[in-house]
Amino acid sequence: MQKLVSVWFVLLLLIVSACAPAATPQPEPTVETSLPTPVPTMPPAAEPTAVLTEPQPTQTGESEPPGGEQAETKVFKIVPGESRVTYEVGETFINQNNRFSVAVGVTTEVRGEIYANLSNPPESSIGVIEVDISQFKSDSSRRDGVIRNQWLESARYPIARFEPLRVEGLPQTYTEATPYAFRVVGNLTVKDVTREVAFDITAQLQGETLTGKATTTILMSDFGVGPISILGVLNTEDEVKLTFDFVARP
Numbered sequence: 001m002q003k004l005v006s007v008w009f010v011l012l013l014l015i016v017s018a019c020a021p022a023a024t025p026q027p028e029p030t031v032e033t034s035l036p037t038p039v040p041t042m043p044p045a046a047e048p049t050a051v052l053t054e055p056q057p058t059q060t061g062e063s064e065p066p067g068g069e070q071a072e073t074k075v076f077k078i079v080p081g082e083s084r085v086t087y088e089v090g091e092t093f094i095n096q097n098n099r100f101s102v103a104v105g106v107t108t109e110v111r112g113e114i115y116a117n118l119s120n121p122p123e124s125s126i127g128v129i130e131v132d133i134s135q136f137k138s139d140s141s142r143r144d145g146v147i148r149n150q151w152l153e154s155a156r157y158p159i160a161r162f163e164p165l166r167v168e169g170l171p172q173t174y175t176e177a178t179p180y181a182f183r184v185v186g187n188l189t190v191k192d193v194t195r196e197v198a199f200d201i202t203a204q205l206q207g208e209t210l211t212g213k214a215t216t217t218i219l220m221s222d223f224g225v226g227p228i229s230i231l232g233v234l235n236t237e238d239e240v241k242l243t244f245d246f247v248a249r250p
Contacts, residue, residue, distance in 0.1 A: 076114040076210045076248035078129070083246040084108045085131045089220075090237040091228075103143060103236070105136035114210060114248050121174050126164045126184055129244075133190070134158035151228050153191055161189045162197070179204040184214070190223040199244070214244040 086106050093099045109132035117123040134154040138144055148154045164186035171180050181202045188197040195218070203212030219238050220226035228236040 072119045073115050073117045073123070074250060076116060076250055078110060078112045078114070078246050078248045080110055081108050083110050083244070083248075085110050085133075086243045086245070087136065088241040088243070089239070091234050092236075093234045095233055103138055103140075105138040105144070105147070107132060107135040107137070109135045110244070110246070116205065116210065118174050118205075121172065121180075122170045124170055125167060128164075129162040131160045131162075132158055133160045146230065147228075151225055157191045162199075163187045163189075165196075174205070177204060177206040188218070190225065193223045195222050208249055210246075210248040212246055214246070216242050218242060 084106055086104060089103050091101060091103050093101070110129065112129035113127035115125045115127065133152060134148060136144065136147065136152075136154065164184050166186075167182060167184050169182040171182075174180075179202050181200070183198055183200055185196065185198045187194050197216055197218060199214040199216045201212055201214040203210060218240055220228070220236075220240055221238050226236055227238040228234075
């Protein structure tokens with residue numbers, strides 16, 4: 001009987017010992033593997049946003065130099081009344097034994113702008129120049145009327161327009177009150193005809209006043225104007241000298 005009880009007691013201990021270790025090891029590995037994974041993924045996400053904001057200050061700083069260069073250019077406006085455009089053309093009076101003279105007409109109605117870069121003269125430029133040629137006056141009102149209404153037709157096309165294309169021969173440096181010679185090439189429009197013309201210019205700046213003289217020679221026939229012929233009275237030459245004396249201030 002005692003042997004039977006001891007046998008049952010041993011079996012009971014084996015069953016208890018077999019069941020006890022199986023319950024304890026299962027929860028331990030699941031807890032250890034789930035905790036470390038979410039922790040290292042959070043810090044790297046914050047680093048790229050700080051790097052993206054760094055280039056912005058350099059972009060705003062690069063926009064400042066163009067404004068500084070533009071400040072070097074000074075705008076001079078041609079002053080009507082103090083400036084004038086003159087034409088000179090030879091004419092022969094048939095009714096006066098072929099007497100030769102030079103007809104001169106003047107207008108002070110001229111407008112335009114000159115852009116002078118005093119620190120870098122080759123960067124200077126000239127804007128469009130407009131002249132009211134309907135206001136040309138000479139020593140003969142009869143001549144003026146014929147030119148205005150018939151030959152030049154300035155009553156219909158009152159504005160002659162010169163649009164510069166390029167400036168050649170500007171000096172590398174500027175000295176006040178020193179005359180400089182250069183050349184301006186551009187399109188001259190008279191009536192409804194446009195031709196390329198070159199003006200030789202001498203100009204100087206003294207204080208706040210820019211003065212100068214521009215000259216060129218054109219053919220009236222290039223613009224469909226002449227030469228002018230009044231039967232039994234006079235004939236003009238085809239060549240015309242144009243002179244532009246200008247005064248400009250800021």
